Amino acid sequence: MSKYSDIHPQSRLNRFPFTWFPFNLLRGLILFAMDLFRMLSGQVGRSLRLQLMVTFAFCLAASLIFYSLSSAIFGGIKQEPVIDYESGVQRIDNAAENMARILSDDYHHYNETEKQSPEAQALIEKQREQEFTEQVQRESSSNRYKIMVTDLSGTVIYKSPNTAETSIDIHKTIRSSMDTRRQQNLTRRQEASSLYPVTYKTKPAYLYVSGIPEPNISYKRGESPFPMVGAFILFIVLFYFVTQKKMRYIEELAGGLITIATGNLNSRVPERSDDELGSLAKNMNLMAEKLQLKIEEERRAERLKNELVTNVSHDLRTPLTLIIGYLRLLNDRNYETEQQARTYLSIAYNKSEKLNSLINDLFMYTKLTHQDIPLNKEGIALNDLLEQLLEEFVTPAEEQQVILSRHIPKEKLFVSIDVDQMIRVFENLLGNALKYSPKPGVITVSMIKEQRYGIVRIGNKADELTEQELEQLFERFFRVDASRSSDTGGSGLGLAIAKSIVEAHEGSIGVEQKDGELVFYIRLKLA
Structure with missing residues (x-):
């Protein structure tokens, strides 16, 4: 029995580590060569210039080998004594x-x-x-x-x-x-x-x-033009076939660009490589996508402009028609008593006020949309502003049997805002809540601090709205009840104006519906 038979095999390996050194060295060299090959292939795959250089070198090497072999063969055939x-x-x-x-x-x-x-x-x-x-x-x-x-x-x-x-x-x-x-x-x-x-x-x-x-x-050895001509032809043929795939891809990109140029912005070119051609394809798709979005925005703007003209014409024509009608009655003295004449005059005056309010709202919305109104920002405690506004709404709310439920923290949350413009936002939301809440009812006003933002929520019970109606609430001239006009409701610009004012303050406004309650929220950055 060998004297090493009682030694563990692993111990025998540790005892003679030098016997494994050549194998470890060979394994390390193989792994290094594989890593180097992967790195170089990755670099070549990401560079069209390197791909062309490698292709040229490969075709040139193949042509030189062909030239050497053909020269040896044809030179041996055509030997001269x-x-x-x-x-x-x-x-x-x-x-x-x-x-x-x-x-x-x-x-x-x-x-x-x-x-x-x-x-x-x-x-x-x-x-x-x-x-x-x-x-x-x-x-x-x-x-x-x-x-x-x-x-x-x-x-x-x-x-x-x-x-x-x-x-x-x-x-x-x-x-x-x-x-x-x-x-x-x-x-x-x-x-x-x-x-x-x-x-x-x-x-x-x-x-x-x-x-x-x-x-x-x-x-x-004899001399023949075939080796030189054959090597040149082989270089051309190899270079053609090796680069054929890239050339087809370039032609495909050119065709895709022509398709996009003709107006088919839904067309996309395939992104088949990581090199400059792949980057070009990606940029072409991005260009088509942005052009498509821009055209859609322009079409939407054109559609909204047409809708604006139509809605403005309708909302202006209705009160204006009534004003002209009652003024004509007064002008023609088509009334029986002085009391009836004063009634006609009062109606015409009220309609004029309504028309003036609509024109002012439209003017304000247009200026806010084009950012023509400068904001006079100042630091103010949002808590105090809300408390003051709610005090002004207490009496109208009690007259309509509506309770104002407040949940405002004592901690002062300071924001930098244009006070007059932001008061208009809160008045619009509180006015809508008071106008459309069931009677008797409750309007909930709360405010919380969330990281670096102050969030104000105004909610009231309301009929269930669809997702599409919720998304359209802030669009101009949108009314949930299509039959409602400026006579029975607002101008349809209040929420659109509120959204423009809040976004001008780098804030956000939205609406959510939960448990039969419609809640508007405003997010403002704290100072």
């Missing part, structure tokens, strides 16, 4: 170098610190000359090279059997040798030579080797 003499010249140089190495001072290695006897040195020189002679015979017989050893002036002091020259021009030979090697491709058959400085019989000399280089047949 080429005769060159470079390898032959190289062989002449190799032969000259081998023979020059024999004549070099360090060819036979020996300890230079040891003094050689004259007999030993003579023996070494003899061996060198013999070996050099054998090498010359081999090269001159097999390769038919001309081999010569000259002194520094160019006079031949040793030559191969197939050589007839007795001297050479050293300067011309060096130039010819350099010109031959300077040529990149030797395709013309011509004599090549190689010249090496050597030591021959203990004297400086030149080794000259020349000959006609042997030809070598090689195959040169």
